[in-house]
Amino acid sequence: MACPMLDITTFAPIVPAPFQAVLVTSANALPALRDWPKDRLIVAVGGQTAARAREAGFANILAAAGDAQALAGLCRRHGITGPDVLLASGVGYGVELARELNVQRVEVYAACKRTALPEDVRAALRDNRVDSVMLYSGKTAEAFRDALGSEEVAALGRVRALCLSEAIAARLNSGEWRAVTWPDPLEQIGAVV
Structure with a gap:
C-alpha cells in the first residue's frame, strides 16, 4: 500500500556547467540534471540514488553509504571538494554539506x-495489516511519525521500519517499532557500481 509522506515539487532543469562533479543527496535532484552530459561524475548519497542516476543515463557514478556524513567522507577521499563541484539538493537541504566541502549549492526541488x-x-495500521513501512529519508520518517494518532503509534510495535540508511533509522524512536532495519551500505554500493 503506497503512502507518500512528502510532496515533491521539482524546479526547472539547471543549465549544464563545467563542474568537476555533481553531488546528489536525493534522487529527487536528478530531473534537474536531465540536460547534463551523461559522462559527468555524479556522486550519490547512497545506492538507491546511484541506481536512479544510472537509470537516468549517467555512466560515471560514485555512491556513498547513505547519508550526508558518508557522502562528505567519500568526497574528501576522492578529492571532490571546492568551488568546481556542485551540490544539487532540495530547499533547505545540504547547507552544512556544501559549507563543509566548500562546494557550490543549488536548490532543485x-x-x-x-x-x-x-x-x-490508518485503518490498516490499527487492524494489524501492515508488516513493514519503507522510509526513504529522515524527512519522510518525521512526516510519517508526526501524522500518526495515538492508536497508530501503539500499532507500530507490530510493524518493522525499513530504512534506506542508518541515518534515517537513527531519526526513529526504535522502542516504538517491532524492528528498525537498514541495508548494509557495502551491499548497496556493490549493487550499483
Missing part, C-alpha cells in the same frame, strides 16, 4: 511534509 495519513492506511 522542494519537499513538503504531508500532515495526515489516508484513512485506509
